[in-house]
Amino acid sequence: xxxxxxEMAFNxxxxxxxxxxxxxxxxxVLLSAVTPKGDPQGGFQxxxxxxxxxxxEAWNRGHFSTYMTSSALVTISVVVLTTIMxxxxxFAFARMDFPGKNALFFMLLxxxxxxxxxxxxxxxxxxxxxxxxxxxxxxxxxxxxxxxAFGVFWMRNQFRTFPHEIMEAGRLDGASDWKLLxxxxxxxxxxxxxTMCLLVxxxxxxxxxxxxxxxxxxxxRTAPLGLAFFQGQHITDYSLLAAAGVIVALPIVLLYIFxxxxxxxxxxxxxxxx
Amino acid sequence: MAAILPxxxxxxxxWKAYLYVLPAFAFFAIFLGVPLxxxxxxSFYDWNGIGPSTWAGVQNYVDLIxxxxxRDSFVHAGILIFFFAAVPVVLALALTAIISRGARMRGMSIxxxxxxxxxxxxxxxxxxxxxAIYSPNGLVNQLLRAxxxxxxxxAWLGGFATALPAVGLIGSWLGIGLCLVLFLSGVANIQPxxxxxxxxxxxxxxxxxxxxxxxxxxGPIAVALTLTVVAALKTFDLVYITTHGGPxxxxxxxxYEAYNRAFNTGQVGSAGAVAVVLTLLILIITVxxxxxxxxxxx
Numbered sequence: 001x002x003x004x005x006x007e008m009a010f011n012x013x014x015x016x017x018x019x020x021x022x023x024x025x026x027x028x029v030l031l032s033a034v035t036p037k038g039d040p041q042g043g044f045q046x047x048x049x050x051x052x053x054x055x056x057e058a059w060n061r062g063h064f065s066t067y068m069t070s071s072a073l074v075t076i077s078v079v080v081l082t083t084i085m086x087x088x089x090x091f092a093f094a095r096m097d098f099p100g101k102n103a104l105f106f107m108l109l110x111x112x113x114x115x116x117x118x119x120x121x122x123x124x125x126x127x128x129x130x131x132x133x134x135x136x137x138x139x140x141x142x143x144x145x146x147x148x149a150f151g152v153f154w155m156r157n158q159f160r161t162f163p164h165e166i167m168e169a170g171r172l173d174g175a176s177d178w179k180l181l182x183x184x185x186x187x188x189x190x191x192x193x194x195t196m197c198l199l200v201x202x203x204x205x206x207x208x209x210x211x212x213x214x215x216x217x218x219x220x221r222t223a224p225l226g227l228a229f230f231q232g233q234h235i236t237d238y239s240l241l242a243a244a245g246v247i248v249a250l251p252i253v254l255l256y257i258f259x260x261x262x263x264x265x266x267x268x269x270x271x272x273x274x
Numbered sequence: 275m276a277a278i279l280p281x282x283x284x285x286x287x288x289w290k291a292y293l294y295v296l297p298a299f300a301f302f303a304i305f306l307g308v309p310l311x312x313x314x315x316x317s318f319y320d321w322n323g324i325g326p327s328t329w330a331g332v333q334n335y336v337d338l339i340x341x342x343x344x345r346d347s348f349v350h351a352g353i354l355i356f357f358f359a360a361v362p363v364v365l366a367l368a369l370t371a372i373i374s375r376g377a378r379m380r381g382m383s384i385x386x387x388x389x390x391x392x393x394x395x396x397x398x399x400x401x402x403x404x405x406a407i408y409s410p411n412g413l414v415n416q417l418l419r420a421x422x423x424x425x426x427x428x429a430w431l432g433g434f435a436t437a438l439p440a441v442g443l444i445g446s447w448l449g450i451g452l453c454l455v456l457f458l459s460g461v462a463n464i465q466p467x468x469x470x471x472x473x474x475x476x477x478x479x480x481x482x483x484x485x486x487x488x489x490x491x492x493g494p495i496a497v498a499l500t501l502t503v504v505a506a507l508k509t510f511d512l513v514y515i516t517t518h519g520g521p522x523x524x525x526x527x528x529x530y531e532a533y534n535r536a537f538n539t540g541q542v543g544s545a546g547a548v549a550v551v552l553t554l555l556i557l558i559i560t561v562x563x564x565x566x567x568x569x570x571x572x
Binding site: 008010011012014015016018019021022023024025026028029032040041044045081084085086088089091092093096097098101104107108110111113114115116117118119120121122123124125126141142144145146148149151152177202205206208209212213223224225227228231236238241242244245248249252253256257260261263264267268 | 288289290291292294295297298299301302304305306307308309310312313315316323369372373379381383385386387388389390391392393394395396397398399402403404405406407409411412413416447450451454455456459504507508510511514515528529532533536537542545546548549550552553556557560
């Protein structure tokens with residue numbers, strides 16, 4: 001019994017140390033963000049007082065209201081498009097038989113592994129020829145395509161586990177595939193669908209390379225891209241940058257805090273079952 | 275029950291299925307599939323992005339070996355694999371071995387939430403955070419001064435010898451939490467009776483780890499390796515924000531070279547070759563690591 005207790009204490013110590021390692025850099029950002037102007041900057045220290053001025057300054061000087069609006073618009077569009085198309089395709093892959101099904105699914109699956117570098121260079125020139133670089137479309141459409149690989153895979157797995165009997169019952173009632181999908185299968189799958197939405201929202205919000213390449217107008221910059229430019233202009237103003245970083249990360253971190261179980265299980269299962 | 279039910283309706287070929295798959299597939303083909311093939315095509319040409327292109331044969335690929343800058347970028351990616359993948363996986367395995375019987379401890383979900391937190395934060399934010407940590411008065415130098423090692427304090431991201439390991443350690447930091455969460459959830463799936471009986475048979479902690487924990491973690495290890503190795507090979511955001519590939523090209527990586535060549539220096543063909551090789555590397559390594567996965571799943 002004594003050994004067990006000592007073992008427990010030891011386990012907790014290890015977990016506390018490594019949780020601290022994960023959190024301390026982030027805590028440092030928070031502290032730095034509320035550090036008044038006169039304090040030394042860049043290090044990890046308790047600020048002499050609580051100063052929220054950095055947030056105001058970063059928000060105004062960095063035009064973050066514009067960037068956050070862009071990010072929100074792009075993220076919502078990508079999530080909505082991905083959800084609709086993934087639901088449709090996932091249903092077909094899980095519940096219908098058609099020639100070429102496995103080949104098509106395998107191609108989509110390969111998309112899960114593709115790094116953005118594999119397609120982004122010609123894509124930029126294609127979209128430039130089409131005249132849609134430097135528009136929201138150049139952010140929304142490619143990121144939707146990128147999210148679809150995961151979305152279709154996720155929805156197919158979800159729909160495959162849907163009880164066969166319920167579907168058959170619906171079919172005996174004369175429901176069409178379309179009705180069956182939206183009236184019978186989708187409603188009980190809402191939890192899984194919303195997990196997918198969370199993950200896609202997170203990836204889209206945090207994306208950096210695609211906005212970097214696709215847009216040049218300042219008013220189209222997403223929050224991470226805006227932060228990158230802001231950092232270039234205020235390279236050693238660590239408190240200001242920290243405040244800006246908190247602003248950019250906050251929406252997803254808030255979602256994570258409230259829905260962390262869904263985030264973790266989604267990521268762990270989504271990737272593991274691949 | 276399911277066996278008695280007629281399955282005819284499910285087996286029937288349904289052409290309507292194509293309508294369901296079409297939107298996703300069209301998106302995928304237009305924005306990923308076709309450009310992917312074009313990347314391969316680009317890689318055989320010389321093109322500055324504006325004027326006419328000229329056939330270059332395999333020259334862009336030969337340059338990957340002959341051009342020291344390109345060669346270095348792949349070497350750097352290899353070094354990053356050590357920091358992004360090897361360090362966190364080995365460390366997390368060791369920790370999991372130590373606390374394997376604690377995976378069902380109370381408060382586990384709080385630890386999991388904290389350990390996983392870095393995963394949800396935008397890489398640009400992570401990068402700016404670490405720029406401050408590595409700065410002359412940042413946390414790293416603060417800690418060194420606190421233990422009397424003033425002499426080795428430096429601008430970590432600015433030194434030729436220190437920049438790449440400094441970027442690598444950001445990857446280690448990102449990876450360790452992810453690996454721990456994956457491994458601990460893998461261990462939580464082990465029947466506690468297995469540990470009990472191993473103990474009754476007098477197995478020590480090492481035997482217990484080798485014969486119970488490690489076999490149960492083969493799946494999670496493969497997942498962790500895939501994610502971290504691919505993350506190392508794909509590294510772009512961190513390098514772009516922290517060093518822009520510098521000083522000199524001490525931290526240039528393939529993804530950064532591809533971006534820089536395609537959009538800054540007018541070497542689109544060369545960028546294509548880098549992208550093709552990077553993509554192939556990622557696919558090959560992923561398939562190779564998947565072989566570690568236990569076959570009997572599913």
